[in-house]
Amino acid sequence: MLDLINDLWFLKRDIVSDDFDKALSRLADEVPMTIHEYPTGEPCWTWRVPEKWTCHEAYLETLDGRRLIDYTDHPLHVVSYSLPFEGVVDREQLLEHLHIHPRLPDAIPFAFKYYDRDWGLCASKSLRDSLIDDSYHVVIRTSFEPGTLKVGEVVIPGQSKKCVMLVAHLCHPAQVNDDLSGVMVGIDVARTLAQWGETNRTPLHYTYRLLILPETIGSVAYLSHNEHLIPKMSAGLFLEMLGNDSPHALQGSFQPESRFDRCQRSVFGALDPQGYLGAYRSIIDNDERQFNAPGVRVPMLSLSRVEAAKDTGRPPYPEYHSSLDTPAIVSQERLEASRDLVLGLIQAWEQDQFVVNRFKGEIFCSGYRIWIDYRVNPEGHRRLFEIMERCDGEHTVSDIAGDLGISFKSVREVVELLLEKDLVSLSRTPQPTAPPRK
Ligand SMILES: [Zn+2]
Numbered sequence: 001m002l003d004l005i006n007d008l009w010f011l012k013r014d015i016v017s018d019d020f021d022k023a024l025s026r027l028a029d030e031v032p033m034t035i036h037e038y039p040t041g042e043p044c045w046t047w048r049v050p051e052k053w054t055c056h057e058a059y060l061e062t063l064d065g066r067r068l069i070d071y072t073d074h075p076l077h078v079v080s081y082s083l084p085f086e087g088v089v090d091r092e093q094l095l096e097h098l099h100i101h102p103r104l105p106d107a108i109p110f111a112f113k114y115y116d117r118d119w120g121l122c123a124s125k126s127l128r129d130s131l132i133d134d135s136y137h138v139v140i141r142t143s144f145e146p147g148t149l150k151v152g153e154v155v156i157p158g159q160s161k162k163c164v165m166l167v168a169h170l171c172h173p174a175q176v177n178d179d180l181s182g183v184m185v186g187i188d189v190a191r192t193l194a195q196w197g198e199t200n201r202t203p204l205h206y207t208y209r210l211l212i213l214p215e216t217i218g219s220v221a222y223l224s225h226n227e228h229l230i231p232k233m234s235a236g237l238f239l240e241m242l243g244n245d246s247p248h249a250l251q252g253s254f255q256p257e258s259r260f261d262r263c264q265r266s267v268f269g270a271l272d273p274q275g276y277l278g279a280y281r282s283i284i285d286n287d288e289r290q291f292n293a294p295g296v297r298v299p300m301l302s303l304s305r306v307e308a309a310k311d312t313g314r315p316p317y318p319e320y321h322s323s324l325d326t327p328a329i330v331s332q333e334r335l336e337a338s339r340d341l342v343l344g345l346i347q348a349w350e351q352d353q354f355v356v357n358r359f360k361g362e363i364f365c366s367g368y369r370i371w372i373d374y375r376v377n378p379e380g381h382r383r384l385f386e387i388m389e390r391c392d393g394e395h396t397v398s399d400i401a402g403d404l405g406i407s408f409k410s411v412r413e414v415v416e417l418l419l420e421k422d423l424v425s426l427s428r429t430p431q432p433t434a435p436p437r438k
Helices: 003-009 018-027 091-096 124-128 180-194 217-225 227-232 259-271 288-292 332-351 378-389 398-404 408-420
Strands: 034-039 050-060 065-068 084-088 135-145 146-156 164-169 205-214 233-239 250-251 276-278 301-304 354-357 424-427
Touching: 003 018, 003 146, 003 180, 003 276, 018 146, 050 091, 065 354, 091 135, 124 398, 135 276, 146 217, 164 288, 164 424, 180 233, 180 332, 205 217, 217 227, 217 288, 217 398, 227 233, 233 259, 233 288, 233 332, 233 424, 250 259, 259 301, 259 332, 259 408, 288 301, 301 332, 332 398, 398 408, 408 424
Parallel strands: 164 205, 164 233, 233 301, 250 276
Antiparallel strands: 034 146, 050 065, 050 135, 084 135, 146 205, 250 301, 354 424
């Protein structure tokens, strides 16, 4: 994953741009991918696809020709989607258009004006503070032209047409953790899912669709052109900021009591004991908003390694949206740990079925040799009975875990034992064996 990051990270991956396309086609060499194209001006619900933007040349010079900022040194020196501009400006006017990072004095900030357009340059605070001349020479040669917004889709078919959406964004020029890291994890997850049958006893139930897109407009373009798929989207997971050195954060969907939310909550703690949970929009905002939105309402959670949740008012990680978000802050080991965590979440969702009792009454545990001696293991004894009590065709594994406040894994272990003894079966739909009396 890190080799690929090194190849792609410095590309100028603006939302509709040649370098975005270049990065996406390089990723299409890694996994079988369909690339959907949406032309400039195309209506996407209440949005429209923007133009392709190219920065041909940009610099800031003193009037005697000393170059202070040059786009060829770093793609973040120009505001993404900046209007072209050329001329001599006084210092005050320049400062109105020169963006700096709010916290990092030596970093160039990531600034963008996709829809509310203006011209702009970006620099470190240290450079800005050194500007003492009365006037400067600005050159920004950018062009806006018809192009196509691209969304890469990797489909891993399962037995069911019901699908799980995995989403990561590839935009953000010359940055890594946000969100090339999520893209890499997504690609590696897709690669593993494609070989699922070889390493798991059962084939994949759900179909998985990984989308690699430009943030927000990419999701809206895809959803608005694939409305027929929306009813089939049973769940979703947005992947981002997965390379930095922090525990995982799992943000719930707009529907915290959805089956997918409950399942993922019940398994997450065992997959990263240091990890933390947060409500919808409390940790970080991204494309999951488009999937959770009115008219769509797919329960999409978000997995990240956000260090400080949004509601703390601190940045998600120190190098966020700056030129310091480089390959140096991500590690192969952490990317692999995140990939394994995503696979753990997926495995639980695959296994989260309704547990249907083939028995009536309370099971004769010692007869089936599954009795746990309460004198030796009182907790195990109690749990066994509490779990068996809920095997009634109306509770899934994660429902039982949630009810009892225990892990998915511990419920699953008891269910495996009952399956072995042919005392229960599993079902994708509720099969109440004695519906509650009203
Ligand atoms: Zn971002």
